[in-house]
Amino acid sequence: MVVAAPHGLPGHLVDFVAALRSHGVAVGPGETIDAATVLTAVDLLHRDQLREGLAAAVLRRSGQRKVFDTLFDLYFPAAIGAGTAEVDVPRVGDDEDGAVDVEALRDVLADLLRDGDDAALAELARAVVEALARTGSSGQGGRPGAQPSWSAYQALRMLSPETLLARILDALRDPDVEPGSFADEVLRREIRDRIARFRDMITDEVRRRTAETRGREQVARTAVPKQAEQVEFLSAYAGQLAELRRTVHPLARRLAARLAVRRKHAKRGELDMRRTLRRSMSTGGVPIRPAYRTRRPGRPDLVVLCDVSGSVAGFSHFTLLLVQALREQFSKVRVFAFVERADEVTHLFEPGAELSGVMNRVLREASLVAFDGHSDYGGSFGSFAEYWSDALTPRSSLLILGDARTNYRDPNLTVLRRLAGQARHAHWLNPEPRRQWGTGDSAALRYADVVPMHECRTAAQLADVVESLLPI
Amino acid sequence: MPDVSPLQSPAFGSVADVTERLAAVGYLASTAVATTVFLADRLGKPLLVEGPAGVGKTELAKAVAESTKAELVRLQCYEGIDEARALYEWNHAKQLLRITAGQGNEDWDRTRDDVFSEEFLLPRPLLTAIRRPDPTVLLVDEIDKADVEVEGLLLEVLSDYQVTVPEMGTITATRKPFALLTSNSTRELSEALKRRCLFLHLDFPDADLERRIVASRVPELTEALTDALVRTVRVLRGLELRKAPSVAETIDWGRTLLALGMDTLDDDAVRATLGVVLKHQSDQVKAAAELRLN
Numbered sequence: 001m002v003v004a005a006p007h008g009l010p011g012h013l014v015d016f017v018a019a020l021r022s023h024g025v026a027v028g029p030g031e032t033i034d035a036a037t038v039l040t041a042v043d044l045l046h047r048d049q050l051r052e053g054l055a056a057a058v059l060r061r062s063g064q065r066k067v068f069d070t071l072f073d074l075y076f077p078a079a080i081g082a083g084t085a086e087v088d089v090p091r092v093g094d095d096e097d098g099a100v101d102v103e104a105l106r107d108v109l110a111d112l113l114r115d116g117d118d119a120a121l122a123e124l125a126r127a128v129v130e131a132l133a134r135t136g137s138s139g140q141g142g143r144p145g146a147q148p149s150w151s152a153y154q155a156l157r158m159l160s161p162e163t164l165l166a167r168i169l170d171a172l173r174d175p176d177v178e179p180g181s182f183a184d185e186v187l188r189r190e191i192r193d194r195i196a197r198f199r200d201m202i203t204d205e206v207r208r209r210t211a212e213t214r215g216r217e218q219v220a221r222t223a224v225p226k227q228a229e230q231v232e233f234l235s236a237y238a239g240q241l242a243e244l245r246r247t248v249h250p251l252a253r254r255l256a257a258r259l260a261v262r263r264k265h266a267k268r269g270e271l272d273m274r275r276t277l278r279r280s281m282s283t284g285g286v287p288i289r290p291a292y293r294t295r296r297p298g299r300p301d302l303v304v305l306c307d308v309s310g311s312v313a314g315f316s317h318f319t320l321l322l323v324q325a326l327r328e329q330f331s332k333v334r335v336f337a338f339v340e341r342a343d344e345v346t347h348l349f350e351p352g353a354e355l356s357g358v359m360n361r362v363l364r365e366a367s368l369v370a371f372d373g374h375s376d377y378g379g380s381f382g383s384f385a386e387y388w389s390d391a392l393t394p395r396s397s398l399l400i401l402g403d404a405r406t407n408y409r410d411p412n413l414t415v416l417r418r419l420a421g422q423a424r425h426a427h428w429l430n431p432e433p434r435r436q437w438g439t440g441d442s443a444a445l446r447y448a449d450v451v452p453m454h455e456c457r458t459a460a461q462l463a464d465v466v467e468s469l470l471p472i
Numbered sequence: 473m474p475d476v477s478p479l480q481s482p483a484f485g486s487v488a489d490v491t492e493r494l495a496a497v498g499y500l501a502s503t504a505v506a507t508t509v510f511l512a513d514r515l516g517k518p519l520l521v522e523g524p525a526g527v528g529k530t531e532l533a534k535a536v537a538e539s540t541k542a543e544l545v546r547l548q549c550y551e552g553i554d555e556a557r558a559l560y561e562w563n564h565a566k567q568l569l570r571i572t573a574g575q576g577n578e579d580w581d582r583t584r585d586d587v588f589s590e591e592f593l594l595p596r597p598l599l600t601a602i603r604r605p606d607p608t609v610l611l612v613d614e615i616d617k618a619d620v621e622v623e624g625l626l627l628e629v630l631s632d633y634q635v636t637v638p639e640m641g642t643i644t645a646t647r648k649p650f651a652l653l654t655s656n657s658t659r660e661l662s663e664a665l666k667r668r669c670l671f672l673h674l675d676f677p678d679a680d681l682e683r684r685i686v687a688s689r690v691p692e693l694t695e696a697l698t699d700a701l702v703r704t705v706r707v708l709r710g711l712e713l714r715k716a717p718s719v720a721e722t723i724d725w726g727r728t729l730l731a732l733g734m735d736t737l738d739d740d741a742v743r744a745t746l747g748v749v750l751k752h753q754s755d756q757v758k759a760a761a762e763l764r765l766n
Binding site for chain 2: 028030031034037038041042043046048049052053055056057059060062065181182183184185186189190193242245246249250253254257258261353354356
């Protein structure tokens with residue numbers, strides 16, 4: 001139930017800030033004071049002004065906004081309890097406490113989605129969650145008197161808003177627009193977007209109600225989305241990966257800018273003894289003008305060898321995008337993909353190529369599978385060494401991406417050692433947590449003896465590793 | 473806590489007042505923009521605006537200046553900008569002239585005090601903004617382009633609104649300027665700078681606001697066409713593109729359609745003009761494929 005904070009509004013604000021901190025948004029005491037000043041300056045009756053005001057005071061990076069919004073909704077909820085819903089949920093038999101009439105409800109929902117009325121949709125989401133928890137739907141029989149249980153899954157399965165798409169589309173479609181045309185496609189995506197927003201509303205509402213019964217701290221711990229760069233590659237779902245891919249270009253730009261600063265600071269090399277002495281000849285052996293070793297910006301060839309099997313595809317894709325975005329830092333990039341055997345896929349990563357769906361093309365067009373489609377690191381290294389070992393020269397850096405799970409096949413350490421010896425540097429990026437290396441069929445620890453292996457579970461970690469590996 | 477001095481009353485009365493006055497000068501602000509502008513003015517803190525290109529970051533500064541009848545002082549940052557370009561510079565040539573003119577008539581002490589005085593100081597944007605007695609909006613544009621050292625320079629100006637000139641002492645603002653910094657986030661700004669500012673992430677506006685923006689910028693467009701434009705651009709933003717179209721592109725698109733005399737956004741019109749909104753070839757190919765434009 002709702003408990004007032006022991007220290008009033010300031011205490012509540014401090015709780016809110018603490019929750020932000022525990023989700024990786026660094027808010028200092030200075031920002032907290034700013035936030036408190038904001039509370040005095042804005043009109044507290046306008047919730048959206050309060051939201052924007054607090055965001056301006058405590059946030060420092062745009063990626064933090066989603067975390068902020070979710071926590072804001074938990075700590076400054078728009079309503080308490082059922083609120084004062086304007087929308088009536090249709091019931092079976094027009095009984096106030098009867099079960100929810102699913103078909104009638106879907107009609108209402110379809111109408112609102114068609115009009116795109118967000119405010120009314122939010123009201124409906126609130127009413128639906130409330131009604132379902134209290135009385136159940138027509139399909140499952142009533143459950144009056146039972147302890148309310150909030151479930152987004154249940155609500156969404158019952159409403160299944162996705163199935164309304166065709167119906168809304170038919171209602172909205174201009175009679176003289178032919179199906180399958182551009183205008184039609186735009187409309188379709190728009191409706192799909194509205195439906196996705198409605199799903200979010202239901203989820204938010206359930207989160208809010210759960211917070212009221214179970215305490216907001218507990219909900220905040222589990223139900224707040226992670227910032228994109230803190231998401232683990234191996235457990236990310238498609239939506240998160242897509243969001244992550246949007247951050248690739250800003251990330252690459254940031255890395256390049258940081259690199260430029262490092263280069264500038266490292267411009268002056270060490271003293272070059274031989275040339276200094278040679279110069280001092282003209283001044284009678286007194287070294288008046290010292291000569292420095294100048295650094296030549298090394299732009300190595302990069303050879304990327306990446307596992308594209310299902311388990312690590314998300315990680316490989318993101319890393320390849322990052323490598324492509326950093327293309328200017330290398331004189332040449334060659335990309336090889338492998339599952340059971342290796343094949344060159346550099347041509348798919350040409351400048352200007354469309355990269356968001358490139359992994360499907362890699363799997364479709366390259367010959368990577370020999371028998372059963374499970375990754376075989378030893379076999380892949382073998383085939384790479386056999387056909388493309390000339391790609392590795394003393395100027396090139398070898399980058400291997402994969403989780404080193406060999407499915408208990410021969411890890412082929414000898415070949416990897418030979419490949420690593422041919423290249424100037426060799427590094428292995430592994431998306432698995434370090435503590436899982438070497439467990440089960442993972443040969444990570446054995447490979448790590450041959451090639452330095454880095455843990456890259458999240459985009460933030462990957463960025464750090466890539467930055468340290470880039471040539472100065 | 474830097475408080476607003478009693479001499480200086482805040483420029484805006486309420487968030488609604490901000491929205492209204494910005495709208496009066498042709499800038500349609502979302503709640504987020506209006507609230508942060510109001511707070512920046514009320515709390516006397518600089519405002520750091522971050523966001524993709526073409527969403528109206530610089531326009532915001534101009535609109536704030538116009539709506540408060542303040543002068544806009546602009547510091548455009550670029551790689552290699554330094555103290556002499558941002559803060560102040562001594563007018564060496566004039567100092568030399570002064571010394572030559574005074575030769576023989578004056579002792580050294582007087583000459584020295586004289587050449588390091590107001591007359592020989594060339595104020596650059598930051599100092600100009602600090603010293604102006606009238607309302608001022610200081611715009612530091614594209615701060616992320618400047619080197620890290622310049623951020624250090626800004627810290628004194630933005631937190632205490634003062635500038636220290638070693639030869640003359642510290643110059644404190646008589647009237648705090650409304651400071652607005654913009655960034656395209658090509659690099660991470662230092663924490664020290666960020667925590668002195670209020671932060672606003674200016675993103676693409678929602679559909680309704682964008683419709684009103686386009687209507688106010690290209691009033692000749694019919695309502696139906698504006699609506700179709702905005703909806704299409706929003707769908708394009710939903711695709712995974714290299715460069716998502718921003719408000720500026722929507723407006724350009726509207727103007728293009730107008731210039732070509734097209735009054736509906738059908739397949740042919742989109743195909744012919746897609747280059748106005750999508751600037752990368754691969755983006756165009758992808759959008760055409762996904763939106764069945766073939």
